[in-house]
Amino acid sequence: MQLVTTSLRVSLVLMALCGLIYNLAVTGIAQGLMPHKADGSLIEDSSGRIVGSAHIGQTFTEPRWFHGRLSSIGYAADGSGTPNYAPSNPDLLERARQSAIDWQAANPAVPLGQVTADLITNSGSGLDPDISPEGARAQIPRVSAATGIPAAELEKLVERQVEPRQLGVFGEPTVNVLELNLALQALASNS
Template identity: 50%
Template sequence: MFKLDVPFLSLIRLSFIIMLLCGVIYPVAMTGVAQVTMNDKANGSILYNEEGDPIGSQLIGQSFHEPYFFHGRISSIEYDGRNSGSENYAPVNTEMLERVYFTINEWTEKNQHVSVHSVPVDLLTNSGSGLDPHITPEAAMVQIPRISDVLGIEETRLVELVREHIEGKDWGIFGAERVNVLQLNLSLLELID
């Protein structure tokens, strides 16, 4: 039978070295690399207004309920950045169906000019994290008639605005085209002023 004969003090030293490497040196090194190579992302990708006050993060969605704003995906956690996740319901789950029907009814009340059959699915469902700040370009385009009616801005100008904010696929091949709702709404506010 194999017997391991390691002195107790050696185990304590090895544990201390591993804690120092993994708990202090590595995190400090990675934080330093992140601050140098991608400072904005490492600090939360915060957007600021003209006075220098933080408005929000490009990485976490926000609730927009006013009719003159573009609306993002629904969030079961109300975009609370301290949490992440949503219910992993099956498509036939009764709670899921009730929430989707409620969202459809709410959406069609606010957007009476659009057929419920043309509403992109990302406006009716939430993302896996519940924090997604993006919608599809189609989800932004379908809201243009409502915003045009409320603000009196020509639809063609709003279409241009959405197209200016379409982000391509990651590295040109991963994911899908998307629009950051917060950035789009900030540009919409500039258009109004």
């Protein structure tokens, strides 16, 4: 009986320590050091309404918006992932071919050779909110035609939204599509 009592006490102490105290400490530290990130890196529009997260992409299909990467899961954050096809898989090749055809139909002013891979392929998670600066620039003719904003202004807008490599060496420069479209919305309303 003493062994059972000791086991229960140890279990309760460990549950309190690992299940409650540790979680409260980590949450408190995160809220103190980086509250925006701890709360999900939420993005607000000009009226203060939360419109998304900086870490989860959204689907933009209208010609007046910059489009993000493809997502085979519809950017559903509750189940990230994408089919893990080998580069030689016929399904992947067909999906990429169809994506290129769809992209070319929506962007006839841009030669297919200027389409970056990130515009016609999924990310590993299916949630990637970013595209390459080149991918954003390739969409300028379509967005300019749809909004009436001169291409030169859109080029400047894209340049202001480019996030450089992390610490100057890690990763590639990126553009967050939601933040870019919010900046585009502000530019359009000010024009």
